[in-house]
Amino acid sequence: MHTNNKKNDDTQDQSQAALSADIHTAIALWKAKDWTTYKTLRDTLLRVIRSGRGDEVGIRQMQFIYFINTHLRHRFAREVSDQTMFLVALPPHRPVDDTAWRIATEGQFWNEAL
Secondary structure, three states: OOOHHHHHHHHHHHHHHHHHOOHHHHHHHHHOOHHHHHHHHHHHHHHHHHHHHHHHOOHHHHHHOHHHHHHHHHOOOOOEEEEEHHHHHOOOOOOOOOHHHHHHHHHHHHOOOO
């Protein structure tokens, strides 16, 4: 019984950590090349959504979930896995300090109407 309570506490801790994640968390983890933590947080957020608690997940967490697709995928000429995109350095033809990257990482694109 004690083990089950420990597991529930760990799950709650993971959920709380994931619910505090945002685009800045994603960028910091990407810069540190910490794929394991990024994937754990992303998977936890998706688990929260799928468990019927999606109302707890806001735009900040959605930015975290879609970090790879919105910030990294378009920089690669061919299709590669999320982990590969996360772990490799950016291709040289799109430097980190370019305007598109700066605007995206500041989150301004999330304010644009679709």
